[in-house]
Amino acid sequence: MREYSVPVLVDVPLSANCTDTVFQRGVDEPDAVVIRRKDGDAWVPVTAREFRDQVAGVAKGLIAAGVELGDRVALMSRTRYEWTVIDYAIWTAGAVGVPIYETSSAEQVKWIISDSGSKGVFVEQESHEQTVREAVPDLASVWRIEDGGLEELTRLGADVSDDTLAERRAARGGRDLATIIYTSGTTGRPKGCELTHDNLLFTARNVAHGPLELLFDVQDRAALLFLPLAHSFARIIQIVLIETSTVIGHTANMKNVAPDLQSFKPTFLLGVPRVFEKVYNAAELKATSEGKGKIFHSAVKVAIEWSKAESTGGASLGLRLKHAAFDKLVYGKLRAATGGSLSAAVSGGSALGERLGHFFRGVGIEVFEGWGLTETSAPSSVNIPGANKVGTVGKPFPGVTIGIADDGEILVKGRHVFAGYWNNERATKEAIDPQGWCHTGDVGELDKDGYLRITGRKKExxxxxxxxxxxxxxxxxxxxxxxxxxxxxxxxxxxxxxxxxxxxxxxxxxxxxxxxxxxxxxxxxxxxxxxxxxxxxxxxxxxxxxxxxxxxxxxxxxxxxxxxxxxxxxxxxxxxxxxxxxxxxxxxxxxxxx
CATH class of the missing domain: 3.30.300.30 (ANL, C-terminal domain)
Known part of the structure; x- marks a missing residue:
């Protein structure tokens, strides 16, 4: 079996948990802006102290509401500021977060809440509450974000002392369960992936200070989140952004992404291939409708050629001159449409394709493809600034070993691999073999430099x-x-x-x-x-x-x-x-x- 390993870069202590950075930064840098919250058309800054205090207030409310250590609390909402507050508040109270997609049916909600044994659930709006009430009529606690639920909880927890909160927070360590993420699945009932605080922190810190360090080593760094935080991909990036002190913005409605990009001006973006395909397709259609299709397609060809040349020793003088000309005519306008500050993005979920990868790099927005599963805390491999091999999903991130089985299946080892499936020992044994390899179900190959290429899905x-x-x-x-x-x-x-x-x-x-x-x-x-x-x-x-x-x-x-x-x-x-x-x-x- 062919294997490739990358040594651990950040050895996270097992005493650490996901809330540490939030509370430490609230003391060390209380006035630093950590989030910009959308209020109408304006982005309102939220400081480290304000964020910590809001997290603490909701956590105290959960304690007052009877949530005990290790209890599961569900969260059904679109991506928004309150999602992040609630996520960290659940952890601060010593509980376990159970995200639910806001598009889930009553049957799916019933399964997730009943299987996880969730004690309460946060919902975003009335329609979500109706779904939950239909699914689990006897659920004791439902807190609605858009109807003052967080404020109500904060008032309820007013008598919970800071010492009690500190005890709760300190009671959870790396080995303790942080979240149960139910895989949406294309067949059968969703399985609940158990991810510990160590799974999440080990992943976030080794990614942030390893392959993607340069993306977070820029002035005024900011990232706009619009993918569902109920999914492990966006969730781990949220933690990475908190750990790297990157200013976060949230977009709840995908239709608002384009205007929000221009007003928020992110330096970093998280997306799936469909997002980048839509950006390209919209630009192509606009150029064609304006009678500039020929210019656009010439610009695309030059961008791809320039990117490929950069991968093999650098562009010729003639290609550089063409690239500079199209930068003024086409590429600059594309960058301006993303706010003008965006230079890098991470893509996952499925293959981006070499053509789009080279195109965006040629435009000046380098997209770094990565790969992983919910069972591996989202990422297992990712491309690296300065060594981005377009068409691959990069090398293992620090602390990860990737192997290719004889039948081509991709196997993974590392501290990021999940603890198992909730209430499903049989499925856990099928996923993790006696040697500790996580069987991913994906098929791929490792090149001589350790870069992974996905070639298919075993079951597909x-x-x-x-x-x-x-x-x-x-x-x-x-x-x-x-x-x-x-x-x-x-x-x-x-x-x-x-x-x-x-x-x-x-x-x-x-x-x-x-x-x-x-x-x-x-x-x-x-x-x-x-x-x-x-x-x-x-x-x-x-x-x-x-x-x-x-x-x-x-x-x-x-x-x-x-x-x-x-x-x-x-x-x-x-x-x-x-x-x-x-x-x-x-x-x-x-x-x-x-």
Whole structure:
């Protein structure tokens, strides 16, 4: 088995817990701004002292409400300032946080609250409370953020002494459970991943002072969070930002991301590939609609060439001159759209693709891809400033060992690996073998320098009727990068050839209709429009160039609906629920092979 290890950089003491930095900074740097909170159109600064005091106030309220050491407390909300306050307050009270996606159904909420044994739950708004009450009618405590729930708790805890709070906080150490994160899962009931304070702190401090140190070593560093904090990816970045004294902003509504980027002016961004695809696609559509498509595509080509040249020894004088010219015409405008201060971002969740990776680096916003699972406290590997190998997910971060099993499965060891699945010993034994390896289910390869490349998902490998193994991920990622495409699912298991289901991006199609004189066309009409079909065919043809003839997509159908969380076809981290899509669109799949 091929292995690659990186030595531990920060040896976090087992006496530490996730609240230490919040309370220490409240004493050492009480007036330092740690968060800028959105209030209307303004960003209001929150100091270290103010944040600590708000966390302490809510924690005292939880204690007064009867929350004991080790009790589970759930949190169902969009990403917002209060999410961070509540998260740290639960830890300060000595309890365990259980995040719930705000889009969760009553059945999902019932399972998470009942399986975790949560004693109470924070909800953002009335609709969330209705879902919780429907799911768990006898739950004693429900605190609503938008109805004064935090203020109510703070008043309730007014008589809890500082000494009592300090005792609670000090009672939790590295080995103690910090959170149970339920994997959204594409099949079956979600499993609760047990992550300790040491899992989270060890990960955050080794990432922050290791591979990503340069990203947090800039003046006036700030980061805008808009991905769901219920997911482990955004959650660990939140902890990294607290640990590195990076000013945090929150955006609850994805539609507000563009204006919030311009007003908040982040230096660092966390995203998933779909976010970067949308930025690129919007820029391409805007340029095309303004008659500047040729200039834009030339700029894209130069950006990619420049990035590739930088990876192999530096650009030629001619390429540097072209790059400088397009920097004024195109790249500078793209950077301005992100606030003008953004120079780096981290992407995870799925593959970004080499083309987009090189494009953004050429524009001046370097995207560092990383990889991991909820079971590994989110990251296990990440690319490094100054050694960013585009197309890979980087090397293991300090303290992590990655191995490739004989069947190609990626295995992981380290202090970041979860303690196990809550109430599910059988699943824990399946995930962690007797040698301590965490079996990730992903398939990949390590190059000679220790960089990891993801090549597929073990359970998602398709086997055609001819016996050909096909990894759908790379094909899907390539097609999804097209400006008009929203989702793709490759099919072909036990079928004579590979095919695909494709959906269109509603926002992109609105711009396309306007530019092509089809403003009155319905989505159903667009799915069979020859011009749209030709665009998707081009995306499929490009994807097919990367695989053998037997793996190529021979046919596709464009569905006239959006595969989304609301439709039940996509998880909160935008992974397709293949079994659900296969069931719901069995007729369309059969017709592809008719």
């Amino acid at each position: 490998i398709l086997v055609t009727a001819a016996g050909k193994n096909v990894a759908p991920g790379p094909l899907e990622d390539s097609i999804r990068a097209h400006r008009l495409v929203s989702q793709v699912m490759v099919v072909g298991d036990d079928r004579p050839f590979v095919a695909a289901l494709v959906t269109l991006d509603p926002e992109a199609m609105e711009q396309w209709k306007e530019a092509n004189g089809r403003s009155g066309a319905s989505m159903a009409e667009l799915c069979t429009d020859p011009a749209v079909v030709a665009e998707v065919q081009q995306a499929v043809d490009n994807a097919n160039l990367s695989v053998s003839k037997a793996e190529q997509i021979k046919k596709f159908v464009i569905l006239d609906i959006e595969l989304s969380e609301d439709s039940g076809h996509v998880t909160p981290k935008q992974s397709i629920k293949r079994h659900v899509v296969t069931r719901d669109f069995a007729k369309q799949i059969d017709e592809l092979y008719g």
